[in-house]
Amino acid sequence: MIRDRYASCIQACNACAIACEHCAASCLREEHAGHMALCIRTDRDCADLCRLAALLMARDSPLADEICRLCAIACQACAEACAKHDHDHCQECAQACQRCVVECEAMAKAA
Amino acid sequence: MIRDRYASCIQACNACAIACEHCAASCLREEHAGHMALCIRTDRDCADLCRLAALLMARDSPLADEICRLCAIACQACAEACAKHDHDHCQECAQACQRCVVECEAMAKAA
Amino acid sequence: MIRDRYASCIQACNACAIACEHCAASCLREEHAGHMALCIRTDRDCADLCRLAALLMARDSPLADEICRLCAIACQACAEACAKHDHDHCQECAQACQRCVVECEAMAKAA
Amino acid sequence: MIRDRYASCIQACNACAIACEHCAASCLREEHAGHMALCIRTDRDCADLCRLAALLMARDSPLADEICRLCAIACQACAEACAKHDHDHCQECAQACQRCVVECEAMAKAA
Numbered sequence: 001m002i003r004d005r006y007a008s009c010i011q012a013c014n015a016c017a018i019a020c021e022h023c024a025a026s027c028l029r030e031e032h033a034g035h036m037a038l039c040i041r042t043d044r045d046c047a048d049l050c051r052l053a054a055l056l057m058a059r060d061s062p063l064a065d066e067i068c069r070l071c072a073i074a075c076q077a078c079a080e081a082c083a084k085h086d087h088d089h090c091q092e093c094a095q096a097c098q099r100c101v102v103e104c105e106a107m108a109k110a111a
Numbered sequence: 112m113i114r115d116r117y118a119s120c121i122q123a124c125n126a127c128a129i130a131c132e133h134c135a136a137s138c139l140r141e142e143h144a145g146h147m148a149l150c151i152r153t154d155r156d157c158a159d160l161c162r163l164a165a166l167l168m169a170r171d172s173p174l175a176d177e178i179c180r181l182c183a184i185a186c187q188a189c190a191e192a193c194a195k196h197d198h199d200h201c202q203e204c205a206q207a208c209q210r211c212v213v214e215c216e217a218m219a220k221a222a
Numbered sequence: 223m224i225r226d227r228y229a230s231c232i233q234a235c236n237a238c239a240i241a242c243e244h245c246a247a248s249c250l251r252e253e254h255a256g257h258m259a260l261c262i263r264t265d266r267d268c269a270d271l272c273r274l275a276a277l278l279m280a281r282d283s284p285l286a287d288e289i290c291r292l293c294a295i296a297c298q299a300c301a302e303a304c305a306k307h308d309h310d311h312c313q314e315c316a317q318a319c320q321r322c323v324v325e326c327e328a329m330a331k332a333a
Numbered sequence: 334m335i336r337d338r339y340a341s342c343i344q345a346c347n348a349c350a351i352a353c354e355h356c357a358a359s360c361l362r363e364e365h366a367g368h369m370a371l372c373i374r375t376d377r378d379c380a381d382l383c384r385l386a387a388l389l390m391a392r393d394s395p396l397a398d399e400i401c402r403l404c405a406i407a408c409q410a411c412a413e414a415c416a417k418h419d420h421d422h423c424q425e426c427a428q429a430c431q432r433c434v435v436e437c438e439a440m441a442k443a444a
Contacts, residue, residue: 010129014125014129014165017165017166017169018121018125018165018169021166021169021170022169022170022171024170024266025169025170025171025172025263028259028262028263029259031256032256033255033256033258033259034253034254034255034256034257036255037250037251037255040250040262041247041250041392044246044266044392045389045392045394045395045396047166048385048388048389049385049396051162051166052381052382052385054125054128054129055128055132055158055162055381056378056381058128058129058132058133058136059132059133059135059136059374059377059378060133060136061136061378062378062410063378063382063403063406063407066403066406067403070396070399070400070403073396073399074396077395135377136374139370139373139374140370142367143367144366144367144369144370145364145365145366145367146367147366148361148362148366151361151373152281152358152361155281155357155377156278156281156283156284156285159274159277159278160274160285163270163271163274166270167267167270170263170266170267172267173267173299174267174271174292174295174296177292177295178292181285181288181289181292184285184288185285188284232351236347236351236387239387239388239391240343240347240387240391243388243391243392244391244392244393246392247391247392247393247394269388273384273388276347276350276351277350277354277380277384280350280351280354280355280358281354281355281357281358282355282358283358
C-alpha cells in the first residue's frame with residue numbers, strides 16, 4: 001500500500017498532469033493557438049512537475065516533499081494562466097491545478 | 112474532456128505506474144532484495160511505459176495506440192514477475208499490471 | 223560502460239530531445255505561434271519518445287529496440303514538420319531529428 | 334540555440350541520468366544486488382531529477398534554477414552512495430554525479 005499520507009496527493013498530481021497535457025494539446029488545436037502560448041507553456045511545466053512528484057511520492061523518496069513544494073508553484077502558475085480562458089479544457093485544467101496546489105502545499109508543509 | 116475511448120486506459124496506466132514504482136521501492140527495502148531483481152527491473156520498464164502511454168493518450172497523439180501496444184508487453188512481463196512473490200506490494204502490482212494489459216491491448220487493437 | 227551498440231543512439235536521442243524541447247518553447251514565443259502548432263505537437267511527442275528510448279537503452283531493457291522503432295516514427299514526423307520553417311530552432315531541430323531517425327532505425331533493424 | 338548559460342549543465346544532467354540508469358540496471362545484475370539497494374535507490378531519484386532539470390533548462394522554464402537546486406541534492410546523495418562500491422558502473426556514476434553537482438549548484442546560485 002502507498003503510504004496514507006501520500007495517497008490523495010498522488011491522485012491530485014496524476015489528475016493534474018493529465019488535465020494539463022490534455023489542455024496543452026487542445027490549446028494547440030484552437031483557432032487562435034497563438035493567444036494560448038502562456039497557457040501551453042505553464043501546462044507543460046505543470047504536467048512534468050506533477051508527474052515527477054507522483055513518482056517520488058510513490059517511491060517514498062527523501063525528495064518527495066521538496067518536489068511537492070516546486071510542484072505547487074508550477075500548479076499555481078498554470079491555474080492562473082488557464083483560469084483566464086473560457087475553453088472547457090482550460091477551466092477543467094485550472095480546477096485540477098487548484099486542487100493540486102492545496103495537496104502539494106500540505107505535503108510541503110508537513111516535511 | 113479527455114476522449115472517452117482513452118479515459119479508462121489512462122486511469123489503468125496511472126494506477127499501474129504508481130503500483131510499479133511503489134513495488135520497486137518496496138522490493139529494495141526487503142531483506143532479500145537480491146531475489147527481487149527481476150521484479151524491480153520489470154517494475155521500472157512497466158512504470159515508464161505506463162507513464163508515457165498515459166501522456167500520449169491525454170494528448171490524443173497519433174502514437175497513442177502504438178505505445179499502448181508496447182505498454183501491454185511491459186505490463187505482461189511485470190505481472191508475471193510480480194505474481195511469483197507473496198509480498199503485498201508485489202501482489203497488488205501484479206493485479207494493477209493485469210488490468211493495464213487488458214486496457215492497453217484493447218486500445219492497441221482498436222487502432 | 224554503456225553497451226557499445228547503444229552509445230551513439232543514446233547520444234542522438236538525448237540531443238534530439240533537447241532540440242525538440244527548445245524548439246517547442248521557442249515556437250511558443252514566435253509572433254505567429256498559431257502557425258507553429260504542428261511543429262510544437264510533433265516536438266513534444268518526439269522529445270518524450272527520445273527520452274524514453276535513451277532511458278531503456280541505458281538500462282539495456284528488452285524493450286529498447288521496440289521503443290527505438292517508435293522513436294524513429296516520431297522523429298521522422300517532427301523532422302518533416304520542423305523542416306518547413308525557417309527559424310533557426312526549427313532547422314536545428316529538423317537536423318537533430320534526422321540524425322536520430324538514422325540511429326533509431328538502425329537499432330530497430332538490429333533487433 | 335540553447336541559451337549559453339544552460340548548455341554545459343544540460344550536458345552534465347543528460348550524462349548523469351544515463352550513468353545512473355546504467356548503474357541501477359547493472360547493480361540489479363550483480364551477485365549481491367541486495368547490498369546495492371541504497372545505490373539503486375539514489376540512482377533512480379538522481380536520474381529522474383537530472384532528466385527533468387535538462388528538460389526545464391532546454392525550455393528556459395522559470396523553474397529551471399529551482400529544479401537544478403533539487404537535482405544537486407539528488408546527485409550529491411547518489412555520488413556518495415555509488416562512491417562506496419568498486420564496480421566500474423558505480424565509480425563512473427559517482428563521477429558523473431559529482432560533475433553534475435558542480436554544474437547544478439552553479440545554476441542554482443546564479444538564479
